[in-house]
Amino acid sequence: MAKYNVENENVEIRLERLFKVEPELLYQAWTDQRFLKQWFMTTARTNKSIQVNTEQNGSYEIIDARNGKQNVIKGAFITLTPYEYIVMTIGMPELSDSEDTIEVEIFEREPGITQMIFNYIALVPRERRYTTLEYKQKKKEYHDSTAHGFETMFDKLQLTLEEFEAGL
Template sequence: MAKYNVENENVEVRLERLFKVEPELLYQAWTDERILKQWFMTTERTNKSIQITPEQNGSYKIVDVRKGKENIVQGSYVTLTPYEYVVMTIGMPELSDSEDTIEVEVFERESGITQMIFNYTAFVPRERRLTTLEYKQKKKEYHDSTAHGFEMMFDQLQHVLETFEADL
């Protein structure tokens, strides 16, 4: 039995949500700069800049400023299937060298109602000083706070999409 056996595990968050929009618009929310800067890890008020190349192996970089602190969120688009599927990475270089993975499935449930299945996978390293129970608790807290954060962003996304659709 290894004395310092360290198990690193991923935390997975799965959320399902219905939106009162067409699938094309929900897909655009993940790939269109005009929509993305209003809800994804930023707001129109706090967004300092956004650069996005919405294509396979393209990248994005968001600079958000809150209370005078600049936060950078960046990643790449791994897979894009128009109006159906997005796989992208997400990282915050000031906090970690690692990137997490976001997977989004979009499909029409009925006319004007689109379902989004959202999967987020994050690597949570196990620190040697933590017992197994402490590590499991750390992962649970990470899961719960991450899920809550994305739920709040999706509330904002619904509002943004309703406003965006009304302006079309």
């Protein structure tokens, strides 16, 4: 018997970015552990371990250490269309049993300019103690703080790509 809570709702975040790189390099930044350990949920300085299997249904695990605490980030690559499209899951097992979904569309706008459309879908459970208004506020806070976190991460992605292009 399926078990579900009709009060649970998704938070969806959609971000768009332009990068001054070819689509192949942006795709590589999402699938190559040499790039991922510099910007995706970690940094080269705080990354303790990264394992990436970029095959269809392959998985990844990142261990990041900050302020004396280790964070484990795990997920799977659900769909990989080279240089165009990625669907992956992301979860933090210490915080939740659920996984969120990331969808990345990559396409060339003009030579040397690539557009990324990023979609993130997360389940934010409604706790009984929250009124409808409190729950909506909690979802908005989650949306805003998560969107800000991804924007910051994409700033780091931009720097990582610029450094790679410059040969640093």
